[in-house]
Amino acid sequence: MHYVDLPLRAWTNQFFDDYFIPRFGAFFEALGRPIESLLTFLEWMLSTVPAEVLAAVLVIVAWRLRGIGLALFTLIGLLYIGSVDLWAEAMRTLSIVLVAALFSLLIGIPLGILSAKSEMASRIVRPILDFMQTLPSFVYLIPTILLFGIGGVAATIATFVFATPPVVRLTDLGIRQVPRDLVEAAEAFGSTRWQMLSKVELPMARPSIMAGVNQTIMLALSMAVIAAMIGAEGLGKIVISGISRVDVGLGLTGGLGIVVLAIILDRLTESLAREGKSNVNTE
Amino acid sequence: MAKVEVRHVSKIFGDRPEVALKMMQDGADKETIFRETGMTVGVYDANFTIEEGEIFVIMGLSGSGKSTLLRLINRLIEPTFGEVIIDGRDIVRMKPRELREVRRKKLGMVFQHFALFPRRTVLDNVAYGLEIRGVPQKERAQKALEAIHMVGLAGYESSYPGELSGGMQQRVGLARALAGDVDILLMDEAFSALDPLIRGEMQEELLNLQAQMKKTIVFITHDLDEALKLGDRIAIMKDGRIVQIGTPQTIVSQPADTYVAQFVEKVDRSKVLLARDVMKRPDVVAQWKDGPRMAIRKMEEAGISSIFVVDRGHLKGLLTIERAIPATKRGAFQEEDLEQDFPRTSPETPLTELMEIAAETRYPIAVVEGEKLLGIIVRVLILSALLGQQGEVAPSDRSRHDHEGAGGMSAEPSAALDAVDGGASEGGAPHALR
Numbered sequence: 001m002h003y004v005d006l007p008l009r010a011w012t013n014q015f016f017d018d019y020f021i022p023r024f025g026a027f028f029e030a031l032g033r034p035i036e037s038l039l040t041f042l043e044w045m046l047s048t049v050p051a052e053v054l055a056a057v058l059v060i061v062a063w064r065l066r067g068i069g070l071a072l073f074t075l076i077g078l079l080y081i082g083s084v085d086l087w088a089e090a091m092r093t094l095s096i097v098l099v100a101a102l103f104s105l106l107i108g109i110p111l112g113i114l115s116a117k118s119e120m121a122s123r124i125v126r127p128i129l130d131f132m133q134t135l136p137s138f139v140y141l142i143p144t145i146l147l148f149g150i151g152g153v154a155a156t157i158a159t160f161v162f163a164t165p166p167v168v169r170l171t172d173l174g175i176r177q178v179p180r181d182l183v184e185a186a187e188a189f190g191s192t193r194w195q196m197l198s199k200v201e202l203p204m205a206r207p208s209i210m211a212g213v214n215q216t217i218m219l220a221l222s223m224a225v226i227a228a229m230i231g232a233e234g235l236g237k238i239v240i241s242g243i244s245r246v247d248v249g250l251g252l253t254g255g256l257g258i259v260v261l262a263i264i265l266d267r268l269t270e271s272l273a274r275e276g277k278s279n280v281n282t283e
Numbered sequence: 284m285a286k287v288e289v290r291h292v293s294k295i296f297g298d299r300p301e302v303a304l305k306m307m308q309d310g311a312d313k314e315t316i317f318r319e320t321g322m323t324v325g326v327y328d329a330n331f332t333i334e335e336g337e338i339f340v341i342m343g344l345s346g347s348g349k350s351t352l353l354r355l356i357n358r359l360i361e362p363t364f365g366e367v368i369i370d371g372r373d374i375v376r377m378k379p380r381e382l383r384e385v386r387r388k389k390l391g392m393v394f395q396h397f398a399l400f401p402r403r404t405v406l407d408n409v410a411y412g413l414e415i416r417g418v419p420q421k422e423r424a425q426k427a428l429e430a431i432h433m434v435g436l437a438g439y440e441s442s443y444p445g446e447l448s449g450g451m452q453q454r455v456g457l458a459r460a461l462a463g464d465v466d467i468l469l470m471d472e473a474f475s476a477l478d479p480l481i482r483g484e485m486q487e488e489l490l491n492l493q494a495q496m497k498k499t500i501v502f503i504t505h506d507l508d509e510a511l512k513l514g515d516r517i518a519i520m521k522d523g524r525i526v527q528i529g530t531p532q533t534i535v536s537q538p539a540d541t542y543v544a545q546f547v548e549k550v551d552r553s554k555v556l557l558a559r560d561v562m563k564r565p566d567v568v569a570q571w572k573d574g575p576r577m578a579i580r581k582m583e584e585a586g587i588s589s590i591f592v593v594d595r596g597h598l599k600g601l602l603t604i605e606r607a608i609p610a611t612k613r614g615a616f617q618e619e620d621l622e623q624d625f626p627r628t629s630p631e632t633p634l635t636e637l638m639e640i641a642a643e644t645r646y647p648i649a650v651v652e653g654e655k656l657l658g659i660i661v662r663v664l665i666l667s668a669l670l671g672q673q674g675e676v677a678p679s680d681r682s683r684h685d686h687e688g689a690g691g692m693s694a695e696p697s698a699a700l701d702a703v704d705g706g707a708s709e710g711g712a713p714h715a716l717r
Contacts, residue, residue: 181398188357189412189463190387199415203402 016146028147032157039099039152046091051082058264065271070264077260084253086235090261093234096152096227097220097265100159104216108164109209112171113197122172129165137162137223141230155232159223166215174208175201210273217269221262235261285368286467286499287333287356292365294351297322300363313522325351327523329365335466336497342510343520349503352520353471356501357390358382369467387416391460395472397452399444405431405455406440412463423462430462431455433492450481457489461496470502474509486512507546511535511555519543532560552669558637559630561668562650562658568593569602575610575620578602591649591656592621598656601625601646627651630658634668641665 046054055078063071081090115122141158148154178201186200202209228236235257242251295303303322306315313324326348333339343349354360356367358374366373374385391412399408406427407414413423431440434454444452453473460468474482486509493500504510510517511531518528519542527539535555538544567585569578571594582590582604589603600621602610610620625646628637632650640648641662650658 179398181394181396182400184359185392185394185398185400186411188359188386188390188392188469189415189459190383190385191415192383195415199411200400203400206402 016143021146025147032148032153035099035103035156036153038102039095039156042095042099043092043152046095047088051078051087055079055082062264062268066267070267073267074264077264081257081260084257086238086253086257089234089238089254090257091234092232093221093224093236093258094261096156096159096232096234097217097224097261100156100163100223101213101217101220103156103160104164104220105167105213108167108212108216109171112168112209112212113175113202115168116172116175125168125172129168132161133165137226141226145230150231152232154230155223155227158230159220159227162223163216163220166219167209167212170212170215171205171209174205174212177208178204207273210269214266214269214273217265218262221258221265224258284335285332286335286337286370287501288366288368289329289331289333289352289356290366290368292329292352292355292362292367293327294325294348294355294360295322295363296325304364324348324523325360326355329355329525331518331525331528333499333501335499337515338493338500338502338513340502340504340510340514340517341520342504342507342514342517344505346522347520348523349505349520350471351523353469353501353503357386357392357469387412387463389465389467391463391465391468393453393456393460393468393470393473395475397444397449397456397476399452399455399459401444404441404443405436405447405458408444408455409458409462411459416463426464427458427462430458433461434458435488448481449477450485453477453485454488457492461492466499468498468500470500472503472505475504475506482509489513507550508554511550519546531555532557536560553634553638556634556668557630558628558632558634558648558650558660559658561634561637561664562630562660563664565591565593565656565659568656570594571599571616574615575602575607576614579604579607579611582607589622589646591647591659592616593656596656597654598627598649598651601649622646625649628660634665637665 055075058078059071059074062074081087111121111125115125137158140161141154144154144158144161148157182200182204183196186196191199224232224234224236225239226236228234228240235254238254238257239251242248242254293300293304293307297303297320299320299322303316303320303324304327306320307324307327317323329352331339341349341352351360355362356369358367362375365375367375369385369389372385374382377385400411403411406424409430410423410427413426418426428437428440431437434457436451436454436458439447439451444455447455453476456473460470474485477485489500490513502510502513504513511534514531516528516530517534518525519534519539520526521542527534527543529537532555534543535547535550535552538547567581567587567590569581569590569592571592578590578592582588589601592599592602599616600618600623602616602621606620606622610616626640626644626648628640628648628650630650630652637648637660641660648660649656650660
């Protein structure tokens with residue numbers, strides 16, 4: 001089948017080395033800086049606050065939002081992380097997840113609104129999302145390293161790319177699903193576009209958007225191990241070194257730590273999606 | 284005063300509306316146009332004026348374009364052609380900002396499926412219109428509470444719509460439209476989703492409210508009974524066209540075409556028609572100054588056994604033939620010659636009540652306004668009105684009815700005579716028959 005020689009590899013490398021990096025390298029570096037400081041700040045906070053205090057806060061939040069079951073689970077899970085001496089790693093992983101998810105939401109929710117409102121935007125956004133979701137994450141790890149260097153920033157960016165699509169899609173869906181007659185009613189009473197969005201569409205779409213937030217956070221967490229390959233500190237790194245040393249025990253302790261974080265984050269954000277009146281008339 | 288004027292308004296869904304409009308003008312129907320061009324005619328050449336304080340009902344079956352027409356009035360749907368003039372200003376040409384102002388200050392809307400905001404309390408739903416206008420919290424809560432009281436929902440301010448029954452939800456919908464202190468209410472099948480009992484209640488309620496508020500109401504319905512009950516005037520739509528506009532009585536008694544006639548056929552006429560619709564004009568009356576002899580002659584000519592006596596249009600009483608004969612000896616009327624024991628009624632009395640009155644009396648019913656004799660109702664007129672004789676009148680026959688003015692409802696003579704041979708004569712009431 002080798003009829004035509006397609007030097008895509010050479011082209012791509014040439015493009016990056018001779019054009020993209022010299023031209024936009026500085027821009028991306030600048031882009032990375034606020035992410036870096038945010039990341040450092042969050043890491044510092046999470047590691048400075050005594051583990052007991054943080055654990056107590058999480059247990060109480062879990063109890064208030066979901067009840068005694070999740071509170072118990074949170075307590076036991078966090079005790080486990082402490083017992084296998086992975087607290088510091090867990091906090092690092094958590095900061096990358098939170099920073100990446102924050103950017104995903106900051107960019108994803110407005111993008112979702114835009115694509116719900118404009119067919120044009122939707123037609124542009126959709127294929128990009130498909131691309132982001134299907135392209136193996138290892139592939140964009142390489143340019144990410146090139147642009148941001150090895151470390152937390154590159155890991156955050158890679159996580160961001162992987163985790164953004166669900167919140168965009170679910171925001172779009174949520175807004176499109178607002179009943180037609182509610183939009184009509186808001187319009188008939190003379191709402192501006194902003195009022196329509198803020199007083200009718202977003203409140204109505206909230207469950208869907210919150211489901212997107214939940215999915216985004218979960219995906220961000222699932223990137224922890226891959227992110228570790230490009231220099232993210234944390235639980236992922238433990239798993240990676242478990243692999244490289246063929247240390248089953250090490251892999252399991254790190255892996256279980258990720259699972260604990262995943263379950264706590266999932267249940268907490270899920271309950272945000274469910275919050276609100278249960279007796280909502282869905283018609 | 285004209286509150287809303289709809290002038291030559293058409294709505295065509297499609298990319299070459301002029302083509303569809305031209306086809307419509309050339310008499311093509313909706314389906315043909317759709318088949319040939321793929322365009323849908325929503326509304327074609329709607330023309331009407333709604334007076335201030337009037338309930339204007341737009342009636343039609345589903346797909347007739349009635350809901351589209353309503354949305355053209357507040358431009359939720361953009362008219363393709365024509366003008367919609369509200370308080371003298373054409374809203375079709377307004378910029379978004381001006382249009383928003385008109386919607387906020389003049390137009391309230393009530394929806395078939397309520398369209399309440401499920402995450403807002405009743406109070407916040409009702410206050411929505413005020414909220415987006417930037418009315419301060421305190422003032423809007425107070426105004427919203429007033430509206431909630433008005434629709435009889437006091438005490439439910441902090442409930443959520445999902446906790447209320449359908450009827451109550453629509454009261455919230457009504458309150459939301461009223462809270463903004465708008466002049467015009469657009470009601471889109473507002474009661475259609477409610478069960479019949481509640482629907483009837485809401486209709487009464489609306490009429491009561493309207494008696495106090497005097498809003499201008501445009502009410503959409505597919506239910507003719509509802510249209511007849513609520514409407515001061517009714518527009519009937521079919522396939523995007525308005526086929527007839529008129530008072531409930533005109534619609535029932537003089538349907539413009541067979542389509543309307545078919546609708547009207549099933550109507551309970553006794554609830555719609557009023558005394559003024561069934562009475563016949565008092566052509567045969569005796570004048571007080573002419574005396575009994577003249578009265579007897581008129582009775583003979585008309586073949587009746589009693590006659591109303593009037594004095595310059597004022598009703599003096601009823602003269603029966605038995606009393607008239609002794610009176611001739613004196614040559615002039617005296618008060619005691621006249622019978623006063625006959626039923627009088629106002630022209631607004633519904634037919635249902637007239638039926639009861641007619642069953643109890645042997646005399647004709649006098650339709651009076653003050654002392655003035657407006658018309659006469661005999662049993663046979665009620666019967667023929669109920670049978671809907673006039674419903675069979677073809678449009679070409681309408682001119683003749685128009686001559687008869689208020690008496691346009693009177694049955695055709697032959698039908699009346701037929702009916703007399705049956706049940707009506709035994710009650711001793713044939714006197715007024717000519």
